[in-house]
Amino acid sequence: MTERMLEVLPLGVFGSLVFTLVGMNPAPAQEPIPLVAPGQPPAPRLQPLPLPLPGQPGYPGQPAPPVQPAQGEGIEVLAKGPVHEAFAATAEAPVASPVVAKQPPEPIEELPPDQKPEGDNVQWIPGYWSWDEENSQFIWVSGFWRQPPPGRVWVPGSWREVKGGWQYVPGFWQELAPAQPQQPQQPQQPEIEYLPQPPQSIEIGPTVAAPNTTSVYVPGSWVWRGKYLWRPGVWIEHRRDWVWVPARYHWTPVGYVFSDGYWDYTLAHRGVLFAPVVIAQPVYTRRGFVYTPVYVVSEPCMTGALFVRRGHGHYYFGDYFEPRYATVGYSAWCGTVGRNGFAIGFGTGRTWGYDPLWSYYSVQYRNSPRWHGGVNDLYAGRYRGDVVRPPTTLVQQNTTINNITRTNVTNVTNNITVVNGTPTVNNRDVSNVAMVAPLRVAPDLQRTKFEAVSAERRRDEGVAAQQLRNVGTQRNKLETAAVAAPKPAPVAIPGAPKVAVQPQTIKLDVPKVAAQRARVTTDEAKAPPPNPLRTNTGPGAKIDPPRVNPPIVPPVNPAVAPKVNPPVVAPKVDPKPIALPPVVAPKVNPPVVAPKVNPPVAPPVNPQPKVDPKPIAIPPVAPKVNPPVAPPVVAPKVNPPTPKPVVPVVQPKPVAPPVVVAPPAAPPQPKPVAVAPPVPPKPVVAAPVVQPKPQPAPVAQPRPTAPPVKVVPPPPPKPPAKKSQ
Numbered sequence: 001m002t003e004r005m006l007e008v009l010p011l012g013v014f015g016s017l018v019f020t021l022v023g024m025n026p027a028p029a030q031e032p033i034p035l036v037a038p039g040q041p042p043a044p045r046l047q048p049l050p051l052p053l054p055g056q057p058g059y060p061g062q063p064a065p066p067v068q069p070a071q072g073e074g075i076e077v078l079a080k081g082p083v084h085e086a087f088a089a090t091a092e093a094p095v096a097s098p099v100v101a102k103q104p105p106e107p108i109e110e111l112p113p114d115q116k117p118e119g120d121n122v123q124w125i126p127g128y129w130s131w132d133e134e135n136s137q138f139i140w141v142s143g144f145w146r147q148p149p150p151g152r153v154w155v156p157g158s159w160r161e162v163k164g165g166w167q168y169v170p171g172f173w174q175e176l177a178p179a180q181p182q183q184p185q186q187p188q189q190p191e192i193e194y195l196p197q198p199p200q201s202i203e204i205g206p207t208v209a210a211p212n213t214t215s216v217y218v219p220g221s222w223v224w225r226g227k228y229l230w231r232p233g234v235w236i237e238h239r240r241d242w243v244w245v246p247a248r249y250h251w252t253p254v255g256y257v258f259s260d261g262y263w264d265y266t267l268a269h270r271g272v273l274f275a276p277v278v279i280a281q282p283v284y285t286r287r288g289f290v291y292t293p294v295y296v297v298s299e300p301c302m303t304g305a306l307f308v309r310r311g312h313g314h315y316y317f318g319d320y321f322e323p324r325y326a327t328v329g330y331s332a333w334c335g336t337v338g339r340n341g342f343a344i345g346f347g348t349g350r351t352w353g354y355d356p357l358w359s360y361y362s363v364q365y366r367n368s369p370r371w372h373g374g375v376n377d378l379y380a381g382r383y384r385g386d387v388v389r390p391p392t393t394l395v396q397q398n399t400t401i402n403n404i405t406r407t408n409v410t411n412v413t414n415n416i417t418v419v420n421g422t423p424t425v426n427n428r429d430v431s432n433v434a435m436v437a438p439l440r441v442a443p444d445l446q447r448t449k450f451e452a453v454s455a456e457r458r459r460d461e462g463v464a465a466q467q468l469r470n471v472g473t474q475r476n477k478l479e480t481a482a483v484a485a486p487k488p489a490p491v492a493i494p495g496a497p498k499v500a501v502q503p504q505t506i507k508l509d510v511p512k513v514a515a516q517r518a519r520v521t522t523d524e525a526k527a528p529p530p531n532p533l534r535t536n537t538g539p540g541a542k543i544d545p546p547r548v549n550p551p552i553v554p555p556v557n558p559a560v561a562p563k564v565n566p567p568v569v570a571p572k573v574d575p576k577p578i579a580l581p582p583v584v585a586p587k588v589n590p591p592v593v594a595p596k597v598n599p600p601v602a603p604p605v606n607p608q609p610k611v612d613p614k615p616i617a618i619p620p621v622a623p624k625v626n627p628p629v630a631p632p633v634v635a636p637k638v639n640p641p642t643p644k645p646v647v648p649v650v651q652p653k654p655v656a657p658p659v660v661v662a663p664p665a666a667p668p669q670p671k672p673v674a675v676a677p678p679v680p681p682k683p684v685v686a687a688p689v690v691q692p693k694p695q696p697a698p699v700a701q702p703r704p705t706a707p708p709v710k711v712v713p714p715p716p717p718k719p720p721a722k723k724s725q
Contacts, residue, residue, distance in 0.1 A: 080318025194255030
């Protein structure tokens, strides 16, 4: 009995242990996870597959089934296509996305893979459907692991129905709103401001030489301050492991969303990018289908075939070297193609170009002529066709590697190993053709540390990704409502200032996890460098105005000057009336600088209180004498000061003769005696002395009374006539 008990006891313990484990976790770890939004019915689960029978692949002790080159029937892995828009953004001008006649499928559910880069902030960004116009089909841009830029949260894009088909509205990294003082620990939510279409950029490249070899140029951009103002470009210091993403605008159906410049991680530290795939309709429409990407895009190979497409906000990787691609806007990220072939760099002037990644890596490898020469030779050779171009699918890649390494393996990609960051197969360098590689070699390709992801963490990341996708749906609804809402017609009031355009603003409700991961770390070693375009680096910091003002001042001043100058020209009119009166006028004018002292009229009134009554009659005479001078429009403005100078002229006249004689005495001495005779005539001509005689202006006073005298006589004659009768 004892021996029997000893034999049965282990089986009993093992059975109880299995029962306990099953009770704790009844669901298989690899079972597809339903990813649903709160309040929605759960998605249907896949039916569990039957267990393999003894002797079949997958049964304990039997070899595992071979991995299919395309990760299963109906799924084709691509080695060419768009880079996920959340992975890297270009500096291209925003344009409306093209309209596609075919309706895109519903987004598929994704289950993140079981490995990811180290870091608490690394999150899973969901994938999306992209239209492949070359093959007239939708391809799935796989989700990927991403360490978000500090202080920013991802706002996904989405498809919307428009007249004539469907249009994709791109996503972008949105800055979080400033934290509220009363709730500093509350996760901030992004606020999206929709602006009118910005003017075309006037950037032509740097106009001054770089301060040093470690300087990076930041192009200028339009900024909104109630109207668009130009912010010129500047040189900033290169920061190792930090890429400056320049300010740019994103097109939306409501308006243009401005994303100011910010620091982002290098490609190797942003995350791990997965290859896009073509999924057959019977596969993605299958009940409970969940997709998990397993092939990553090799960074060493991608940088040798990386392209920018004009008007699109993200990069493309793969074989876009044929001339037909250049006609539709594809160009290399590191240079341009001209009559003499490919040339690395972008030059200066109107044809100057800019790329944020090239701006970083060209300075990072400034001391490595071999790196610059290698990039130039690789692109130039591929444009000419002298160097083998990268394959377009995983199957083609396997064939190409087999030809290079002289092997005969169905999926040679899985035999890739990485030596010193270089993908190799059978000790042969395949870095220029191995565009995609299995996830297991990603840590060696990017030279970063990865960590295993538990089934529970994968489930949580999948749910968080679904919630993040719902943010895109929420944004789509708000934008559609804003477009459909009737807009009141502006009322133009004559003479009223033009009403400034008021941007629209919406506030999104993003998952708390995403908002928390976007917070800027307090660890100085991991924190981004200070923002060179802001007065402070806190969230919501404003752009430094001094950088905006300089270019604004020149155009404003010339416009205002002509309007201000005309009244200032008034002093130029003074000399003309001054020339008409005797030379005494200029002497009166200096003190008459009183035009500025005119407001305090008290000084001129005090010295002449007694003479005021008589001069009051003189002003009407002055206008009669002045009419020849008054014709200038300035007369009304000059009239007020003229009566005052006239009054002093009357008083100094008796004193003027002796005073006038003194000045003439000085001029005649240097000049011949003949000048002396003219001097007396001047006092004589200065019949102003005679003017006192006309001062019988009292005679002028009767003249105004004369009219009444004329009126009085007529009545008297009439009564006598009646008496005679």
